[in-house]
Amino acid sequence: MNLAVEEAIPRMVGEGKSPGTVRFWHNSNTIVIGCFQSAELEVNMEACKETGTEIVRRFTGGGAVYHDSGNLNYAISLRKGHPLVPGQNLQSVFQRLSEGAVEGLRKLGVKAEFQPVNDIQVDGKKVSGAAGSIRWNSVFHHGCILVNSDLGILGKVLNVSRVKLEDKHVASVQKRVTTVRDELGRDISTKEVQDAIVDGIESCCGVRVEPGDLEREELGLAEELYQTKYSRLEWNLEP
Amino acid sequence: MEKLRSADYKAPGGKLVRVRLREEQGQIRSVKITGDFFLVPEESLGKLEKMLEDAPLREAELRLLVDRFFRGTGAQGLGVSLDDFVKAILSAKETM
Numbered sequence: 001m002n003l004a005v006e007e008a009i010p011r012m013v014g015e016g017k018s019p020g021t022v023r024f025w026h027n028s029n030t031i032v033i034g035c036f037q038s039a040e041l042e043v044n045m046e047a048c049k050e051t052g053t054e055i056v057r058r059f060t061g062g063g064a065v066y067h068d069s070g071n072l073n074y075a076i077s078l079r080k081g082h083p084l085v086p087g088q089n090l091q092s093v094f095q096r097l098s099e100g101a102v103e104g105l106r107k108l109g110v111k112a113e114f115q116p117v118n119d120i121q122v123d124g125k126k127v128s129g130a131a132g133s134i135r136w137n138s139v140f141h142h143g144c145i146l147v148n149s150d151l152g153i154l155g156k157v158l159n160v161s162r163v164k165l166e167d168k169h170v171a172s173v174q175k176r177v178t179t180v181r182d183e184l185g186r187d188i189s190t191k192e193v194q195d196a197i198v199d200g201i202e203s204c205c206g207v208r209v210e211p212g213d214l215e216r217e218e219l220g221l222a223e224e225l226y227q228t229k230y231s232r233l234e235w236n237l238e239p
Numbered sequence: 240m241e242k243l244r245s246a247d248y249k250a251p252g253g254k255l256v257r258v259r260l261r262e263e264q265g266q267i268r269s270v271k272i273t274g275d276f277f278l279v280p281e282e283s284l285g286k287l288e289k290m291l292e293d294a295p296l297r298e299a300e301l302r303l304l305v306d307r308f309f310r311g312t313g314a315q316g317l318g319v320s321l322d323d324f325v326k327a328i329l330s331a332k333e334t335m
């Protein structure tokens with residue numbers, strides 16, 4: 001249902017029915033694959049069965065990410081033409097809308113930097129990946145931050161292509177990622193990271209982020225999208 | 240005689256373009272392109288795959304087709320370019 005809500009909000013924002021929105025959310029053990037990826041090639045199905053990991057496809061491109069309760073997801077939906085992202089260049093959107101997360105992580109003491117195309121890294125290791133789209137009259141950007149995630153399971157359930165690992169000069173996906181906890185050398189809750197990112201967004205974007213719940217119409221659309229798309233094997237596992 | 244070809248092609252910048260295609264007498268019968276790149280609008284990838292059906296596996300023709308795809312759809316690639324799609328297809332090796 002989380003990925004259905006992820007699509008419902010930018011659709012509603014684009015229609016002018018919802019305001020510009022920052023959403024924070026969690027998933028239990030799930031691999032979220034990019035819309036152009038092949039589940040068969042990217043995911044270790046056996047390891048998913050063993051670890052109870054679900055597989056869901058999102059509507060944006062980019063690579064597969066592993067979600068668990070130690071992972072914080074954020075999503076920013078703005079109406080097309082919003083002054084924060086006036087252009088239609090996807091790379092500029094990623095860079096501009098990652099600034100809040102980068103700033104939030106830095107406030108916590110993590111030496112985070114945006115790394116094109118769509119990563120936030122600390123000393124060459126990925127701590128967050130982003131994806132996004134420009135559609136439905138909206139600009140959408142979402143990212144997942146590894147806060148306290150179980151990198152052991154991540155390394156098992158994701159198949160990373162040999163070609164890809166060679167490019168990064170590392171032997172496994174596990175060695176090219178890090179967590180906020182590992183960088184700080186202390187336990188940290190996803191709520192603490194969320195608060196820091198809200199601060200980061202407010203200072204980088206010059207906006208005030210106010211807490212709120214999903215509107216009834218957003219939930220209704222998300223429910224419809226879940227029934228017709230995100231709960232279906234043909235969407236999640238094909239091509 | 241039909242041949243299956245596949246390639247995992249790494250674009251400059253690190254994004255992966257995976258191609259699986261059926262080839263017969265030097266022509267693409269069908270092609271599936273997957274990967275961790277970005278392409279907006281997302282639905283346009285299906286159009287590119289359709290446009291590539293029955294295309295000869297030759298660089299000049301492929302380049303023309305992919306160029307026509309980008310111009311015709313106004314699609315925006317990130318982490319993948321015209322050049323990457325062409326190189327990924329051409330690098331597909333016979334798998335059986």
